Amino acid sequence: MADPRRGRRRRPARIPEDRGGGWTGREFEVAVGPVAHGGHCVARHEGRVVFVRHTLPGERVRVRVTEDRHPGFCRADAVEVLEAAPARVERPCPYSGPGKCGGCDWQHVRPAEQHRLKAAVVREQLVRLGGLDADDPVVAGLTVQDLPGGALRWRSRARFAVDRTGAPGLRRHRSHDVVVLDDCPITVEPAAQAVLTRRWPGAGAVDVSIDSAGAVTTTRLDRRGRPQHSEVRQVGEELPREPAGRAERRAGGRDWEVEGTGFWQVHPAAADALVTAVSGFADVRTGETVLDLYAGAGLFGGALAPAAGEEGRVVCVESDPGACAAADANLAHLPQAEVWQGEVDADGLAELLAELGPAPDVVVLDPPRAGAGKAVSRLLAGTGARAVVYVACDPAALGRDVAAFTGAGYRLADVRGFDAFPMTAHVECVALLVRADS
Numbered sequence: 001m002a003d004p005r006r007g008r009r010r011r012p013a014r015i016p017e018d019r020g021g022g023w024t025g026r027e028f029e030v031a032v033g034p035v036a037h038g039g040h041c042v043a044r045h046e047g048r049v050v051f052v053r054h055t056l057p058g059e060r061v062r063v064r065v066t067e068d069r070h071p072g073f074c075r076a077d078a079v080e081v082l083e084a085a086p087a088r089v090e091r092p093c094p095y096s097g098p099g100k101c102g103g104c105d106w107q108h109v110r111p112a113e114q115h116r117l118k119a120a121v122v123r124e125q126l127v128r129l130g131g132l133d134a135d136d137p138v139v140a141g142l143t144v145q146d147l148p149g150g151a152l153r154w155r156s157r158a159r160f161a162v163d164r165t166g167a168p169g170l171r172r173h174r175s176h177d178v179v180v181l182d183d184c185p186i187t188v189e190p191a192a193q194a195v196l197t198r199r200w201p202g203a204g205a206v207d208v209s210i211d212s213a214g215a216v217t218t219t220r221l222d223r224r225g226r227p228q229h230s231e232v233r234q235v236g237e238e239l240p241r242e243p244a245g246r247a248e249r250r251a252g253g254r255d256w257e258v259e260g261t262g263f264w265q266v267h268p269a270a271a272d273a274l275v276t277a278v279s280g281f282a283d284v285r286t287g288e289t290v291l292d293l294y295a296g297a298g299l300f301g302g303a304l305a306p307a308a309g310e311e312g313r314v315v316c317v318e319s320d321p322g323a324c325a326a327a328d329a330n331l332a333h334l335p336q337a338e339v340w341q342g343e344v345d346a347d348g349l350a351e352l353l354a355e356l357g358p359a360p361d362v363v364v365l366d367p368p369r370a371g372a373g374k375a376v377s378r379l380l381a382g383t384g385a386r387a388v389v390y391v392a393c394d395p396a397a398l399g400r401d402v403a404a405f406t407g408a409g410y411r412l413a414d415v416r417g418f419d420a421f422p423m424t425a426h427v428e429c430v431a432l433l434v435r436a437d438s
């Protein structure tokens with residue numbers, strides 16, 4: 001659009017490398033304040049906000065500024081701990097720490113404290129973005145629980161980067177530099193070894209996953225992220241074989257087929273824990289209609305279908321054709337379950353709801369990190385569903401979408417947090433929204 005004041009086209013604003021005041025590289029001491037979303041804590045120095053990594057609330061640390069691109073804040077690493085918090089521990093991973101691998105955020109924190117930090121972040125997002133009161137009992141009582149298996153060797157799916165020499169590793173925080181690794185202690189050992197004990201000349205990245213039967217699939221990606229070649233090796237097997245295209249996963253007391261590269265929870269215990277939480281919140285009754293949006297391989301729809309019974313109806317909606325094929329196979333024995341391939345966006349959902357006929361009694365949604373968005377959340381609220389069960393991997397997206405639901409006649413009735421990503425700042429939540437008048 002022409003700028004009438006200047007008589008020429010406006011350019012989009014550009015953020016110069018260092019606009020905050022040239023602090024990059026500067027060192028100073030700070031008293032560390034509360035945790036914030038993203039794996040850092042908030043401190044202040046000379047009137048500016050400093051987001052500090054590798055520290056904990058209540059610590060006194062010496063920081064080095066790593067990035068200063070915004071007038072209001074800069075980013076820094078704690079490079080010396082002057083007064084340590086009681087929850088600080090030795091990092092179990094030798095590759096983590098200031099200036100090293102950027103894969104983990106909380107290696108220096110006792111796991112029980114990681115849960116408290118994550119709960120504080122979810123609460124803060126529900127208040128700041130969700131518009132809820134900090135004293136609301138649902139917000140104030142929110143906790144994050146751990147999953148079985150400990151804080152290490154839980155990652156069953158990972159993408160490793162590859163440097164120009166073919167050496168695999170992970171990227172430094174907010175950088176394209178690859179930190180070469182010979183192990184990643186949060187990744188299940190056979191999966192880490194399958195990638196990190198060899199070189200990958202010419203590759204840009206390698207995806208790896210291990211299924212519940214111990215089959216490790218590696219997929220080499222080119223420098224544009226396009227898959228090139230996959231192979232599968234059973235733990236203990238000498239020779240790799242061609243992938244069959246499907247991996248086996250176990251959750252909710254049954255086996256599930258997942259397309260080789262398709263979505264499945266990364267933590268081996270997460271799918272089970274989420275199915276239990278979703279089923280408890282949904283409390284599906286015989287004859288009810290359930291909508292499972294962003295359904296992947298049909299995990300939640302398949303788990304809820306028996307409660308709806310053959311008189312009920314479960315519609316799983318998913319955009320990825322491979323995931324839909326897996327969901328078809330997983331739900332084939334449940335006549336009440338259907339898989340619809342389609343986009344959950346404002347237009348797609350409006351069409352889908354019209355085709356569905358009677359409004360759903362229960363909606364389950366498990367969107368990607370960006371969340372469902374205001375338009376989809378409002379449309380779902382418009383159905384008047386008895387229960388909306390929202391599975392969220394980003395508390396900020398959950399906060400924004402909760403605001404859309406509460407603005408459209410719903411209230412947040414409960415939230416459970418799960419530490420499905422130990423040592424990192426990520427957290428999985430399951431929230432129950434019900435009609436405000438119920």
Ligand SMILES: C[S@@+](CC[C@H](N)C(=O)[O-])C[C@H]1O[C@@H](n2cnc3c(N)ncnc32)[C@H](O)[C@@H]1O
Binds near residue numbers: 294297317
């Ligand atoms: C977080 S995963 C959840 C999968 C499943 N609920 C589970 O737990 O295994 C999100 C899923 O949504 C699908 N997806 C992403 N955007 C979508 C959209 N706009 N419409 C429909 N599905 C979408 C992805 O392909 C992915 O399978």
